[in-house]
Amino acid sequence: MALTGRDKTWPRKRWALGLAAAGTAAVLGLATGGTVTQAATAKPKPTHTQIQLLAINDFHGNLEPATGSSGNINGTPAGGAAYLATHLKQLRAAAEAKGQDSVTVAAGDLIGASPLLSAAFHDEPTIEALNGMGLEAASVGNHEFDEGWHELLRMQTGGCLPDGDGQNNQNSCPDAKHPFTGAKFKYLSANVFFENTQKTLFAPYTIKSFKDGRKVGFIGMTLENTPNIVTKSGIEGLTFKDEVETANALVPVLKKKGVESIVVLLHEGGFPADPRAYNSCPGISGPIVDINAGLDPEIDAIISGHTHQAYNCTLMDSAKQPRLVTSASSFGRLVTDVRLSIDNKTGDVDRLNTMANNQIVTQDVPQDRKTSELIAKYKTLVDPIANKVIGHLTTPSVVRTPDDSLESPLGNLIADAQLADPTVVTDGKTPVVAFMNPGGIRADLASTGGQVTFGQAFTVQPFNNFLVSMDMTGTQIKALLEQQFSGVNGPEPAKFKVLQVAGITYTWNPAAAAGSKVVAGSIMIAGQPLVDATTYRIVTNNFLSDGGDGFPAFTTATSKFFGGLDIDAFANYLTAHDPYTPVATDRISIGS
Template sequence: MALTGRDMKWLNRRRAAGLIAVGTAAVLGLATGGTVTQAAPAKPKPTHTQIQLLAINDFHGNLEAPSGSSGNINGVPAGGAAFLATHLKQMREAAEAKGQDSVTVAAGDLIGASPLLSAAFHDEPTVEALNGMGLEAASVGNHEFDEGWHELLRMQTGGCLPDGDGQNNQNSCPDPKRPFQGAKFKYLSANVFFENTKRTLFKPYTIKTFDDGRKVGFIGMTLENTPNIVTKAGVEGLTFTDEIETANALVPELKKKGVESIVLLLHEGGFPADPKAYNSCPGISGPIVDINKGLDPEIDTIISGHTHQGYNCSLPDSAGQPRLVTSGSSFGRLVTEVRLSISNATGDVDRLNTLANNQIVTRDVPADRRTSELIGKYQTLVAPISNKVIGHLSGTTVSRTPDDSLESPLGNLIADGQLADPSTVTGGKVPVAAFMNPGGIRADLASNAGEVTFGQAFTVQPFNNFLVSMDMTGTQIKALLEQQFSGVNGPEAGKYKVLQVAGITYTWNPAAAAGSKIVPGSVKIAGQPLVDGTSYRIVTNNFLSDGGDGFPAFAAATNKFFGGLDIDAFAKYLTEHDPYTPGATDRISIGS
């Protein structure tokens, strides 16, 4: 897109006055094919009305302020629902003082993979907290399906589960006098359909109509790849459609309803080259880049998520015009504030005068009283579960950080626990090998002066997956091992997904071609060479059992038998090996 001399004079005057919006700055970036950093605030036009849009994504039930590396943004302590609530309130009040309307939205994964404080109560506390924060609309994310789509419907509509009043360390509606009311905000699922129908799980979009008649449409959807990264049972009976095609098909429908300003809430994202540059997006890559290119230019702003990155971009749409693409990191540590500048004459967004800013949710503000009381209530209820000591460590932590072969001490511990768990033994058939997906290991195993509590173990494995034993031939196991380095797990994905193992050893060659990385003759089970035609009993979790994470070899296994929960096997193993001392990472090796 070329800029005329008149354009440059106008831009230079605006720059000199310090009035460049992110959209106008983006025009300069687009002229050279680049992306830009957030610019100085622009002065609102008298012919336009500004609407404040507040957005979060990937909250994952982090009611308490996260700790460690997950609890800061560039070294600034950040997050915590009580502080998030205060920041949102203060930002709305600032907009109101300027006569601006405000809308609060989210881009998925608000629940699921949550800390025990929320997960022990099926994420009901998180929904209650978000209700109190004034959230109005949210796209579904992949983790919204962790407990299945029927449970997700309950998150929307309310009601209690008959879960035995705390059995399996979970308790729906712990206060019988106050049943769960469900989400006051609207879940949106434009690309999630019931099989063989045109009916979506939730409404595909919602329209916010303001007092003066202005309308903003919000389309909400998750990534098309959701079925491959959640348990099969959780999405049984659903189909997930292409993000671009789905959103573009809804644009004419929204315009027929008088909507000119359209925002996409999308649970899919990108990766800036500098992950610390949360208010810009240098060298951004990932699915969001191509999705942005393919989306209808009538879509004015994309609020994204999934990758847990913070970025604030202005990227060219398919017509070459700048379009805001943002993401607010994760765990409630950033709030994205967009100030949509809407023409009073046309009702459409003026992108050259639309602003965006990612604001850190600092902890130097007063904690919101109502949210703090809610958290305190559930802290009391979860304490007997969370504080139970289940074992000890000889050191302070067991690390999930892998060595050069991509094997980790914590991965070995978890796989050992799965292999030793008696709940998966059936008909006298005892598993001889175990496999654990590295993405399911969410944190290092920490301790309090060596003591390990159930709460700390749950932080490591928060999904409540079931263990599944099954028969696989030697040929299938070889195919499984190769799938760690090819397909969706290949180098184009940015990182190999090497399964953590017990009972099996092998060597892989990084220099070999995909499909031939396992060194021939190196695979051994129980110290004996793997035989192609022999059947072996193995154990894994139900997510992998369904072929999740790009491992279809598991889906082809036979004689499957469901055992207990993975967290219970993990906790039991720690109790039976008290104190636990990590061993060498010598199960997977690199060679040629």
């Protein structure tokens, strides 16, 4: 039987390939017990030609440097589009000085879940900034589908939306003199097909031809699990296929076109045991390990993403040869600088002489002028929306950090806001329970001198999801709660996805078996015990309503009614409860 990328019996020897501390030479070593033993330094051969490959991933529209822990790498302030543009120029200049060609690529989630500065304009500013940085090819990520695949096509081809000049706090093409012309780089979507066809949403691959006839093929893919983590309406009419099978089928296609050097741009990743070791992969785990094991040995490198982790090493392919696997963290804080060493005779990559380095996008370099001007223009345009004060906090912030039960103060606030939203009341039916997915809470709610602006609220909830009220029986609610600890959300505690709630309390037992972790008789709604046969009106967002994040119980609900935007409910609640004081995390408890 052919080995697949999901075969858990595949032996997982792990190798590490990265630059030495001085950042000038690659090292190859066997990773055992979470450590890396360095071997001989690789040296470029005179019979080879080096090509520079610069890579980023998970930029998420962070035109300005992110704040807090998301704005640094191991304590070093990092990120910001104007700094990123400068670093890319400097890295290309260094390669050019050595006579090396260069290509810049990305591994998905360049847009979506973006700060207001980009999201207020449907991420058009981010596409414009990436155009200016010289990006040439990018795989689609799950967040590229946040506003639907039709909108993603517009990101590629350009054009303006008739969105009512600011409807839903968004404004396409705010500068009438400069319409949005789309991405100059190529989006790739090898495993995203129109239903019942062999046609992909975007081209499955692109071939970069260099001087002397050398070629590098790039296959671009998102994770197969994308339908479970995006809004259903955004991908209606599309199917997402296995990453390994998709890439392997394209290898002979590329080879027939004379391509011997093949790189996969994959929006899926892994988790190193030490997340600070950004230039190695100690004890790496996660989907990337199995995907790498199943990929055709003819594929020479994997540029990955999705997990927002930083790593740079090699994993053994199925031919027991080391293959480069990298990820550049998120938000433009790192750039992966790869030097592919290509044999001049065969046109193939010599992996033992290929070097890679994850370089921090430090803020000690000049900001790129054109990128800075672009950011300044959109900051002026967004200021009236972003700076509007919508409330105050009695504490410096409301945090999303959960307690032992995985309930958070900010989760409670958002769930309360959803439960209080009048737009989801229909036919006299008012929701009595609210559910919020923790992954949709993107940052702590910060304040400035106690004041909370719309921009700060939007940073917390940047998806512009609609709220949906619906009917669920007590039995369906029980099934929903168990899905927090089972299916794609289990069985390991690290995968548990505890929904933030309002109007309901319960106890769960971490030691109990999957499917029976919620303590019998502990579920209370409006202070009364849950009754299996009783129908309850609940509210959530449209992402969860479609069964997102591994909660199919929501799809069994009935009498669904769409209300307003989640960010509006959040902002209105803060205004109505001004000033706001965080409430106790006493809705979910641990017990036996």
